[in-house]
Amino acid sequence: MITAVIGLQWGDEGKGKIVDLLAQSFDFTVRFQGGNNAGHTIVVGDKKFALHLVPSGILHKKVTGVIANGVVVDLEVLLGEIKMLEGEGIRVKNRLFISPRCHLILPYHKALDTAYEKARGGAGLGTTRRGIGPVAADKVSYNGIRLYDLLDWKSFVEKFNFQTGIKNKILKALGVPPIQKDTELAKLKKLRSAVLPYVHDTFSLLQKARVQKKRILLEGAQAVMLDVDWSPYPYATASNTIVAAATTGAGISTRSIDKVLGVVKAYTSRVGGGPLPTEIVGSLATDLRERGGEYGTTTGRPRRVGWLDLEAVLFATQISEVTALALTKIDVLTGLPEIKVCTGYMLGGKRIPYVATGHKELTHLRPSYKIFAGWNEDISGIADFKKLPKNAQTFIRFIGDYLKLPIEIISNGQDRNAIIKSRSY
Numbered sequence: 001m002i003t004a005v006i007g008l009q010w011g012d013e014g015k016g017k018i019v020d021l022l023a024q025s026f027d028f029t030v031r032f033q034g035g036n037n038a039g040h041t042i043v044v045g046d047k048k049f050a051l052h053l054v055p056s057g058i059l060h061k062k063v064t065g066v067i068a069n070g071v072v073v074d075l076e077v078l079l080g081e082i083k084m085l086e087g088e089g090i091r092v093k094n095r096l097f098i099s100p101r102c103h104l105i106l107p108y109h110k111a112l113d114t115a116y117e118k119a120r121g122g123a124g125l126g127t128t129r130r131g132i133g134p135v136a137a138d139k140v141s142y143n144g145i146r147l148y149d150l151l152d153w154k155s156f157v158e159k160f161n162f163q164t165g166i167k168n169k170i171l172k173a174l175g176v177p178p179i180q181k182d183t184e185l186a187k188l189k190k191l192r193s194a195v196l197p198y199v200h201d202t203f204s205l206l207q208k209a210r211v212q213k214k215r216i217l218l219e220g221a222q223a224v225m226l227d228v229d230w231s232p233y234p235y236a237t238a239s240n241t242i243v244a245a246a247t248t249g250a251g252i253s254t255r256s257i258d259k260v261l262g263v264v265k266a267y268t269s270r271v272g273g274g275p276l277p278t279e280i281v282g283s284l285a286t287d288l289r290e291r292g293g294e295y296g297t298t299t300g301r302p303r304r305v306g307w308l309d310l311e312a313v314l315f316a317t318q319i320s321e322v323t324a325l326a327l328t329k330i331d332v333l334t335g336l337p338e339i340k341v342c343t344g345y346m347l348g349g350k351r352i353p354y355v356a357t358g359h360k361e362l363t364h365l366r367p368s369y370k371i372f373a374g375w376n377e378d379i380s381g382i383a384d385f386k387k388l389p390k391n392a393q394t395f396i397r398f399i400g401d402y403l404k405l406p407i408e409i410i411s412n413g414q415d416r417n418a419i420i421k422s423r424s425y
């Protein structure tokens with residue numbers, strides 16, 4: 001049984017919590033794209049875990065974690081996370097396997113990410129500056145260095161020196177201090193010995209698990225609206241984030257994925273630049289941001305917020321062949337007198353579908369809204385859909401009906417247990 005969890009908006013839908021909830025009944029939890037630009041927050045009692053590279057499912061003792069080939073890896077971040085987890089009594093050794101095919105985020109990638117952003121000036125994309133774009137560019141231009149290369153230190157050093165030489169010329173042209181080869185190599189040598197015990201052929205591991213009908217959970221990072229092909233490029237992240245990315249990123253064909261759970265937040269948020277058709281500004285935005293704790297897990301940046309955009313989400317469900325939904329952060333809307341939902345885009349007096357837009361159209365179009373009455377009752381402890389205020393039920397039912405998908409999970413609070421499971425649609 002293979003299930004994928006995919007974000008359907010601009011990221012930060014609360015995938016970490018959903019993965020954590022599901023992972024307890026899975027054997028494997030797998031990251032297949034992205035890198036430590038991701039930030040998955042899981043709250044367990046009074047502890048808050050923010051994971052960037054290690055799959056969130058690892059918090060459950062019986063689950064094996066896999067960082068598959070599609071993930072780009074910053075060794076320092078990865079090893080820091082492993083250390084943090086071990087410090088919290090969560091054993092990671094022999095329970096986390098990392099593909100040698102993963103490309104490495106190296107110091108020059110981070111320097112270039114920052115330098116390009118600065119060079120763009122006011123038109124910066126708002127990247128997380130974790131080196132994600134530059135490492136992806138190196139990967140497809142045959143300049144990448146993989147975990148595989150680290151197995152042979154001598155050849156790694158040669159490749160690293162060659163690449164650093166080139167990158168330092170670019171950094172110089174951008175007016176940025178060069179990378180100090182020897183200092184960085186000394187750090188990398190230490191990181192190398194710490195990471196090698198985790199390096200493993202993850203394809204064979206997952207292939208065997210699939211044949212043995214083990215339960216595999218594919219943990220998507222970022223979200224469909226940031227997909228490098230399907231977003232309003234260049235306001236994207238440097239990977240494919242749709243479910244098909246699991247095929248290239250973990251060697252698991254979409255044909256063998258039984259279920260795709262799409263995660264939708266009850267409103268919208270986005271961190272970084274780029275169009276956000278349903279964006280809310282002013283005091284309502286500040287209010288929503290504060291209630292929802294909408295600050296980046298990775299960078300701490302305040303997130304932009306907006307109304308739920310079902311035009312975009314509908315496309316996201318189609319491209320990722322979503323079979324069911326998890327609706328998150330519904331509790332954040334409590335107390336709002338009215339709640340808007342975008343049900344289509346209008347441009348020049350005509351309806352325009354999401355897929356026909358580029359970043360310019362998305363900036364200028366006018367969303368059509370359906371307006372719902374809000375509710376004031378505290379819904380955070382409610383575990384039964386029918387006990388929700390009627391107005392909340394109407395709002396939730398509309399989302400399922402519009403997207404023609406069952407809403408199987410509703411999250412109404414930060415805690416692991418703040419969940420309504422519902423299959424009654």
Ligand code: IMP
Pocket residue numbers: 010011012037038039125126127128129130131132133221222226235236237238271272273
């Ligand atoms: P990059 O992935 O760091 O290159 O950033 C490109 C864009 O994707 C920026 O707008 C980031 O804010 C956004 N982004 C990247 N990762 C995440 C994520 O995990 N959640 C939300 N936004 C993200």
